[in-house]
Amino acid sequence: MTLIDGKALADKMAVELKAKVDDLKSAGVTPGLVVILVGENPASQVYVRNKERRATAAGFNSEVIRLSEDTTETALLELIAQLNQDNKWHGILVQLPLPAHISEEKILLAIDPDKDVDGFHPTNMGRLWSGNPVMIPSTPAGIMVMLETYGVEVAGKNALVIGRSNIVGKPMAQMLLDQHATVTIAHSRTQNLPELAKQADILVVAIGRGNFVTAEFVKPGAVVIDVGMNRDDNGKLIGDVKFDEVEPIASLMTPVPGGVGPMTITMLMEQTYEAAKRTLSK
């Protein structure tokens, strides 16, 4: 089994991005990423800090707007409307999850689709599904880059995506389909899931249950991508795949941590850069 080193790939891409950003700056455009964080979710605080750090390291203009837990939906909508108008920002990102009193759907709909670096706006989801991707969700985008980098042939292969979220499962399925895989989407109510999974050449697991995928799910030689981030009873970070069991069966596999996660923020930076570059030709 070969381990897919997401961390090393992310670091390499960050170096290359810095050079591309320097060129873009010479042409008069500095990519700008603004991140909005509402509330005190500890994991979100870590992710947002990492985004800010990585944006600054890439040479972007970068700002984090931290709002209190009791921020109203109206206030957040007004802020987004302002940022949509501000040419300094090529990417606007609202960190999820939002507090329960704010509608995620309404907020995501308010972001200018051309600044929606997460690719969560229905316009961008529709662009992706109609074969004309512009801004795409960074987690599945990072997985596609990992597959390509590690020479995984996708065309004609059986790919099974376990999980149907808008953030990972659905866009992942479309990106694999776009590369001519035969794609199945499974989820918590799928019957005979181990049997189904055992037919997959490429297995992407984003179901959000620790150690869910065991040896009986995996075809010998399969490529196994683990999007899960769960805590075990001791507080240790674990994936959706039972690593020790699957490792002897798979040909290629992502670890948790150090696999899919680091590539997520890398792809966010790439998309912000691309959005900034597009303003040159406007």
Ligand SMILES: Nc1nc2c(c(=O)[nH]1)N[C@@H](CN(C=O)c1ccc(C(=O)N[C@@H](CCC(=O)O)C(=O)O)cc1)CN2
């Ligand atoms: N607006 C968004 N909200 C959320 C997204 C998103 O893409 N856009 N995704 C997740 C959180 N997330 C980025 O925001 C994210 C999660 C995890 C990682 C990561 O690098 N994970 C590491 C482990 C980190 C740890 O030790 O806890 C890894 O897997 O190696 C990056 C980004 C939900 N919200």
Ligand SMILES: [Mg+2]
């Ligand atoms: Mg993303």
